[in-house]
Amino acid sequence: MVLNIKRASSLDGATINVQDVLKPFDHQVGGHTPFTSLPNGHLLKPCEEREILFYQKMPKILKSIAPLCCSTIQGSSVSTLDDSCSNCRHHQLENVVIPESIEGSPILNKRKLSKNFIVLSDLTYRMKSPRILDLKLGTRQHGDQATVSKIACMTAKCQATTSATLGIRLCGMKIPFLEQNSQNFAPNFAPNSAAPNFAPKSEISINKYMGRSMDKTDLFLAVKQFFDVPEAVLEEVERRLLGIRDVLCGADGVRLFGASLLIVIESNFSDSQLPIDNLVRIKVVDFANATFGGLQGDSFYDGRDDGSILGLETLLEIVKGKN
Numbered sequence: 001m002v003l004n005i006k007r008a009s010s011l012d013g014a015t016i017n018v019q020d021v022l023k024p025f026d027h028q029v030g031g032h033t034p035f036t037s038l039p040n041g042h043l044l045k046p047c048e049e050r051e052i053l054f055y056q057k058m059p060k061i062l063k064s065i066a067p068l069c070c071s072t073i074q075g076s077s078v079s080t081l082d083d084s085c086s087n088c089r090h091h092q093l094e095n096v097v098i099p100e101s102i103e104g105s106p107i108l109n110k111r112k113l114s115k116n117f118i119v120l121s122d123l124t125y126r127m128k129s130p131r132i133l134d135l136k137l138g139t140r141q142h143g144d145q146a147t148v149s150k151i152a153c154m155t156a157k158c159q160a161t162t163s164a165t166l167g168i169r170l171c172g173m174k175i176p177f178l179e180q181n182s183q184n185f186a187p188n189f190a191p192n193s194a195a196p197n198f199a200p201k202s203e204i205s206i207n208k209y210m211g212r213s214m215d216k217t218d219l220f221l222a223v224k225q226f227f228d229v230p231e232a233v234l235e236e237v238e239r240r241l242l243g244i245r246d247v248l249c250g251a252d253g254v255r256l257f258g259a260s261l262l263i264v265i266e267s268n269f270s271d272s273q274l275p276i277d278n279l280v281r282i283k284v285v286d287f288a289n290a291t292f293g294g295l296q297g298d299s300f301y302d303g304r305d306d307g308s309i310l311g312l313e314t315l316l317e318i319v320k321g322k323n
């Protein structure tokens with residue numbers, strides 16, 4: 001069958017067959033709507049209008065800790081943002097047609113296609129074997145516009161998990177198996193019954209449901225296992241986390257409700273051609289419920305986001321091994 005393309009939203013240049021381009025993103029962890037890989041290190045993320053607005057109006061101070069947002073797609077309207085990546089700025093992004101309907105696609109069938117998308121930089125770009133950790137950040141996850149029942153549900157989830165006390169909750173984790181790193185993969189993480197027993201010599205994968213069932217000890221064990229990397233890489237991690245914490249400390253009035261800290265590290269240390277500062281990529285993602293400056297009728301907040309900063313402090317504590 002042929003793709004039924006009704007929406008011809010082009011990003012630039014000539015058209016490519018959507019089936020050659022839109023492949024499900026292999027490295028997704030956490031509980032997000034499915035992303036799609038685009039050429040030249042980009043991801044297509046279905047989103048609500050509000051997240052587009054957040055990226056468009058994002059306070060300058062947050063830009064260094066968020067992924068680059070190169071384009072926004074609202075219905076048939078595609079806009080390229082001023083601070084898009086160098087690939088986009090130099091018009092090297094191959095054209096992508098985003099179909100309105102995905103009827104007949106062997107790759108995309110059963111996936112509902114959103115009306116709105118953002119095109120973000122892919123943190124795993126050019127990594128051979130990325131290990132990925134998605135930590136929900138902060139002690140509160142609901143946005144100001146949440147319904148009463150949603151507030152109750154999300155507050156209960158925070159209270160029942162490590163979110164409320166530690167400011168982070170494991171939302172997804174993947175560590176690829178690599179023969180040369182097999183010493184790192186002893187099954188030393190054995191949390192309560194909801195989590196699997198990891199066999200050595202296999203990929204490690206933890207989903208958001210396992211993350212919700214973790215107590216502090218489980219969380220620390222899992223995250224320590226994630227950070228079982230060479231010392232120089234760990235130093236880079238610490239440097240990045242300190243940088244993000246400093247940004248958050250200076251981000252007056254910003255509240256990162258529902259956002260995640262996404263940490264990507266190249267596991268294939270010996271083969272990687274990447275310089276050490278590019279083996280570690282850490283960004284804050286998922287701004288659907290985050291707010292600043294009364295965005296879309298939200299409350300105005302003063303001072304720093306203590307919940308998110310608590311999460312960074314917890315993570316720094318784990319990385320520094322002070323427990």
Ligand SMILES: [Zn+2]
Nearest residue numbers: 070084085088
């Ligand atoms: Zn770009």
